[in-house]
Amino acid sequence: MAATARSTTPEDITSPVRELVIPDPSSSVRWHEHDWPHPLARWHYHPEVEVHLIRESSGTVMAGDWAGPFGPGHLSLMGSFLPHNWISHRDDSAVVRNRDAVLQFDQERFFAAAGTLPELEALRPLLEAAARGIEFTGRTAVQGAAAMEAVNGTFGLRRLATVAELLAVLAESPESERRYLDSRGGTYRLDASEAEVFNRALGYITEHLEGRMLVPEVAEAVGLSRDAFSRLFAKATGVGFNRTVTRMRLTEACRLLRGTDLPVSDICYRVGFTNLSNFNRHFRATTGTTPSRYRRIDQL
Template structure:
């Protein structure tokens, strides 16, 4: 999964931080990474997101924090790509090196440094912390750059470094070896999988998208993602099955086939291998 390296804050009004609001038919960025940290609140949208080696569904009212140089992307469901289902998000970008330099002149920054280290795995916030961060981000977007907006930034940072209302997204040992080259190929593969995971995906068809032989493609994909292509597809399917189980509208058997699995037993085995529990147990836990 070779993402694009992007320069978020170059040319911005303020070099240390920036806020951004997105409202369009669908999220259109490609798989990318940047030195700036990114806090994102999904105002309205749903689909699949990749943060590091985490592949999962996202939906409205989700708030994440992506640390420096952590690859990420949000893909919308193809069914939502029309003007009646606008995708809306709010984001805060912070340049960590400059932030530490500025704050280092005022106080010790070890708590911020600890948080930034944790954020390199990607964080998903919940509870009261999520609501407070969302509210402060909404306020920041309404202000010009100045004292009031910067004070809100400080309040956001204080919340981030003092809360424990979050979970990690990427695995503990995750690292990436991506460069700014060759991004189109992997982004094309991602989009193909997200649009076709409900049916069988022949390996030779995907390899052809990358203009590679099957053997070369498998080696290429594994070296970039630290997982096999089959494992990647299974994780996409399981993330969708979790979303459907949460909606509680379909039987487990129907969900298995709706997500591209060829049998219930195969679905149960792969789901348990990824989530550690069976689909039925997952549903039962949601009811508690």
């Protein structure tokens, strides 16, 4: 199988970090869907908690200092003010229709309502854990995706009931079907100009992933000094430039291992590693297994 081409357009990489979520006066939640690329599909944050379902395509999900792979059926919960983005790997001409289904709500309204509706207290541990971002797997992901789709087209009490069912599935999920993403669980606040520069940097890295990646080169590409760029990247990701680039390279390697028949050695150099032993060491440290075994497990 041939490797899939990958590209990032200007629309992918320029955006203020703060997304303004317009509340629906007739509902306590906001449900919508959108294509990819789309103005909403960027590195951003908002005060609202977000349940996010990816219906089609695969790529890289970023949440705080986390970067990892996603595919169809990827279900996650992003906490208040946790920056996040899903970057699909695609051909230049491809548009993924209705890739994303999104449910957003103000967690403080739910906490306040728990004063008179004590059943809502069961959501508190889930929403507090969402500060790190949670990726759901297994049965929870399947049931949660179905519950997420059921919200679409509902109104009034029916919508409230379907949202309650979705949140119950997530709140009752076992730890074995949760992956906590961001290591800090803190706030990442970039102003609009910082976010615009950071998004341009991500776009540059994505375009040049298989080449040698140096801080001065990327800093120059986005118009910053080396020191200013390093400070910005640490503020935005919590782990800095080198670890973020390594994670993005490993995420792309996982995609190629799953979706192509390229030899492991070819994938190593294609994603920017300069020698196979270094690639294998980083891959094992991140995934817990070797590239060859990762491919065999995925094919089972």
